[in-house]
Amino acid sequence: MSKVHLAGIGLACALGDDLRSSIESLRRGGVPPTPVAVADGIAWPVHLLAARGGDWTQRLRDTVREVAAQTGDWAERTAPLFVASSSLDIGFMEHEQQEKRLGGDLQDFACIVAESLDWKGPVFTVSTACTSALNALLAAADLIRAGEADEALVIGAEMGNRFTVAGFGAMQLLSPDGARPFGQGRNGLVLGEAVAALRLGSRPARWQLAGGANVVDGRNPSGTEASAVHAMCRGALAQGGLHPEDIDLIKVQAAGSPVNDAIEAEALKQVFVPLPPLVSLKPSLGHTLGASGAAELALLVGCIEGGAWPSADYPLDASLGIALCEEAPRRLRNVLLNFAGFGGGHASLVLKDTSP
Amino acid sequence: MTAWRTVAHFVAHPPPEEWRDDLARRIGRRPRRVGVWTELAMYGARCCLDAAGEASLPAGARIRVSSQRGAWGATHAGLAQLDAGLPMPFTFMQSQPALMLAEVGRCLDWQGDASFALCRDPARVLQLAKLGAPREGLLFGIVEEERNAEPARSEWWRLVPA
Numbered sequence: 001m002s003k004v005h006l007a008g009i010g011l012a013c014a015l016g017d018d019l020r021s022s023i024e025s026l027r028r029g030g031v032p033p034t035p036v037a038v039a040d041g042i043a044w045p046v047h048l049l050a051a052r053g054g055d056w057t058q059r060l061r062d063t064v065r066e067v068a069a070q071t072g073d074w075a076e077r078t079a080p081l082f083v084a085s086s087s088l089d090i091g092f093m094e095h096e097q098q099e100k101r102l103g104g105d106l107q108d109f110a111c112i113v114a115e116s117l118d119w120k121g122p123v124f125t126v127s128t129a130c131t132s133a134l135n136a137l138l139a140a141a142d143l144i145r146a147g148e149a150d151e152a153l154v155i156g157a158e159m160g161n162r163f164t165v166a167g168f169g170a171m172q173l174l175s176p177d178g179a180r181p182f183g184q185g186r187n188g189l190v191l192g193e194a195v196a197a198l199r200l201g202s203r204p205a206r207w208q209l210a211g212g213a214n215v216v217d218g219r220n221p222s223g224t225e226a227s228a229v230h231a232m233c234r235g236a237l238a239q240g241g242l243h244p245e246d247i248d249l250i251k252v253q254a255a256g257s258p259v260n261d262a263i264e265a266e267a268l269k270q271v272f273v274p275l276p277p278l279v280s281l282k283p284s285l286g287h288t289l290g291a292s293g294a295a296e297l298a299l300l301v302g303c304i305e306g307g308a309w310p311s312a313d314y315p316l317d318a319s320l321g322i323a324l325c326e327e328a329p330r331r332l333r334n335v336l337l338n339f340a341g342f343g344g345g346h347a348s349l350v351l352k353d354t355s356p
Numbered sequence: 357m358t359a360w361r362t363v364a365h366f367v368a369h370p371p372p373e374e375w376r377d378d379l380a381r382r383i384g385r386r387p388r389r390v391g392v393w394t395e396l397a398m399y400g401a402r403c404c405l406d407a408a409g410e411a412s413l414p415a416g417a418r419i420r421v422s423s424q425r426g427a428w429g430a431t432h433a434g435l436a437q438l439d440a441g442l443p444m445p446f447t448f449m450q451s452q453p454a455l456m457l458a459e460v461g462r463c464l465d466w467q468g469d470a471s472f473a474l475c476r477d478p479a480r481v482l483q484l485a486k487l488g489a490p491r492e493g494l495l496f497g498i499v500e501e502e503r504n505a506e507p508a509r510s511e512w513w514r515l516v517p518a
Contacts, residue, residue: 039442086452094435101435105424107474122480126473127426129454135471142488163438167448216419216470218462221455228467343454344461 004141006207006351007151008199010070011298012063013285014047014192018070019298023306026299030284030310033178033190038166044174046165047192047286056092060159061116063195068117068155071199078121079151082140083110084132086290086342088125091161113155130253130341131214132156133196133293134349138212140200151201156294160193164289171222173257179287181254181280182261182322184315189255192286196294207301210334210352211240217344224253224260228346229267229338236336236348244272247350248329251300251337252278255287264340265320277325284310293339293347300337301351304328359518360486363493364408368400370507375399382406383463390459391450392508393427397499398463400510404495405464408514412465416492419460419470420485422478423499427451456499491517 014031015022025031033045052059068074088109093101110125126136133156140152158164168174168191175188200209213235217228237243250268254261269275281296288295303309312324333353340346368375379399380386387395405413413419430450434443449455453472461470475481478498485496493516502508 038438042442086454090431090435093431094438098436098439101432106426107424107476111476122475122477124473124475124481124484126471127453128457128471129452131454135473139471139473139484139487143484146487148487163435163443163448166438166442167434167445167451170442170445170448172445214469214471215467216457216461217467218458218460221449221458225467231467341454342449342452343456344458345454 001145002147002202004144004200004209005203005205006198006209007201007203007205008071009298009301010067010197011295012049012067013194013295014049015284017050017066019302022299023302023308026284026310027308033286036165038162038169044165044169045178045190047190048160049193056095057112060112064113064116064155064157067195067197068153071197077117077119079153080121080140080143080149081114081119081123082126082136082152082154083113083123084126084136084154084156084290084294085109085158086127086129086132087158087161087164088127090163091159094161094163113157127290128345129343130289130292131339131345131347132290134339134347135214137198137293137349138214141209141212144200144202151199154198154200154294155195156291157195158193158289158291165191175256179256179283180314181252181256181282182265182316182320182324183256184317186256186258186261189257189287192288194285194288194291194295196291196298198294198297206353206355208352208354209349211236211242211350212348213239214347217346221344222342224263224340225344226263226267229264230271232346232348233271233336236350240350242334242350246334247272247276247336248332249335250276250278251296251335252280253338253340254280255282262320265322275322277329278322279310280312280324281310283312297337304332360515361518362513363516364404364514366400366404366407367511369509369511371399371510387459389446391427391430393499393501394450394456394459396501396508396510397421397456397460397497400497400499400512401460401495402463404512404514413495414492415468416490417468417495418485418489419495421456421472421497421499422474422481424474425500425503426453428501428503493517
């Protein structure tokens with residue numbers, strides 16, 4: 001069975017149009033979110049991609065092309081392509097006349113992505129809300145492990161739209177001022193736009209996808225479930241042949257929700273004794289929903305390799321009994337990345353540093 | 357390559373007139389605020405599992421769902437609500453495929469690996485679903501709302517490695 005490695009990374013997010021500029025921006029303290037008006041008198045802060053010319057579709061094409069190019073040259077472009085998104089092309093739809101809306105299907109967004117890359121391989125859409133990109137990674141890894149493909153490209157994309165912002169606002173999940181994961185007085189999440197590309201391959205590279213797990217628990221469709229956090233962590237560790245004490249860093253899901261952050265913190269403490277260092281990327285990126293699995297993995301690898309680290313500029317909630325590390329842990333062999341979200345989705349990935 | 361055995365295959369295309377009553381009877385409650393697409397998925401999944409003679413889906417099994425149009429009605433309604441002001445929270449939730457996965461899992465009293473994916477070639481989605489699947493197998497569904505002249509469809513397979 002083939003091992004799966006990370007062969008290339010691309011990222012465009014609120015911090016920058018590529019990974020290098022994003023890391024530099026993070027070093028300077030990041031960028032604040034921008035208010036996005038969703039209705040008269042109602043606006044929510046969002047971490048926006050840099051403004052570009054052209055209509056919504058053109059912006060998508062240009063961004064995808066640039067981000068995919070960061071993963072290196074794809075000579076044949078016949079590998080499987082996974083496009084992960086929660087909002088898909090809703091940002092295009094909301095500008096269409098009502099009678100012309102949704103004339104196509106859910107694959108249209110992935111087709112635009114594929115066309116913009118002149119992609120010739122099979123194209124999959126994965127849409128499981130905040131775990132979309134992680135599930136796309138797990139599916140792509142299944143293909144490579146089974147020997148059905150030598151490479152695969154996973155693109156996580158959340159492009160600007162009012163529908164998602166307004167929907168999360170209607171569900172009272174958004175913060176009016178800023179995301180403070182695990183923070184004192186946290187009052188909700190802040191959304192973010194991002195396009196991230198992850199090139200997976202069977203050929204050895206520094207980072208290996210050592211294990212992963214996806215767990216859906218429908219008991220609380222908009223919240224984190226402790227037993228599902230346990231199951232996703234343990235499932236990912238088991239697939240990687242690892243134990244809790246083998247994990248050197250956890251990239252947490254925490255988005256700033258008063259309740260969900262507390263459930264996650266408690267559940268992690270039940271699996272990991274003692275708790276390894278924790279890092280949160282959402283204050284820097286925003287919650288990039290379906291893209292987050294790719295965008296946060298890309299940014300985290302960029303931070304580790306680039307020697308930058310996100311810092312929490314707010315007091316943490318002492319009652320949670322956790323801390324966010326202020327620099328990369330000295331020993332960093334196995335990293336666990338956790339994601340959870342809408343629809344009871346919980347997903348974990350173990351990233352292993354194979355460098356000597 | 358692993359060979360697979362079909363334990364049950366359930367087709368509702370279109371579903372019978374009383375399908376909602378049938379679902380309520382099978383799961384012991386009437387789904388509330390989930391939207392018709394999700395309800396169709398719940399109906400097909402439960403019927404397929406019943407046809408397989410399984411009271412519950414094994415925890416290690418996978419659920420995979422595919423659809424070309426997804427929650428078309430809820431998405432359309434949500435966009436219309438946005439035009440008029442703001443989408444209603446339940447309409448927004450109903451537009452998300454992830455909510456369907458949550459409700460299918462809940463009606464099967466199951467926690468596990470569920471995902472939603474599609475491809476222009478539906479056979480590739482099933483092939484992908486089988487890769488890496490555990491010995492407990494797979495519950496695979498294709499669910500479409502009624503639209504224009506096309507009837508609603510909820511078609512499911514319970515598959516296990518042979």
